Amino acid sequence: MALKQMPKVGDNVRFLGGDFHEDMSIGNVYVINEVDYEGDALFEDDAGETSYICEETLPLFELVRDVEEDSPSVTDLIANLARRVSELEACLVVEQAHRADLTRQNAEQAYEINELYKAVARL
Incomplete structure (x- = not known):
């Protein structure tokens, strides 16, 4: 189920795919490590760079309750x-x-x- 609200620091999110950027893999789980001044959720992508989730990209991610048990x-x-x-x-x-x-x-x-x-x- 795609995100409907911005994740919080410490939340795990899974990339569902879509037009985001090339350093993300469909199905990979990313940990939100910061929320910036605009309210965007920041995380480290596959290349080790900081990426973000904003209102427009919420549908490209889903919240993962338990990373090990909830792997796709x-x-x-x-x-x-x-x-x-x-x-x-x-x-x-x-x-x-x-x-x-x-x-x-x-x-x-x-x-x-x-x-x-x-x-x-x-x-």
């Missing part, structure tokens, strides 16, 4: 990936429909501009 199984990881793929496919369908609509609008505008040029040329 391969089945859980595959299920999470399948769910994310399904979400991305739904977004792609919407984007494709939007792109088709914009292409149609551009064609209509090009036709109207061409007609205006013809009308001006006749003057």
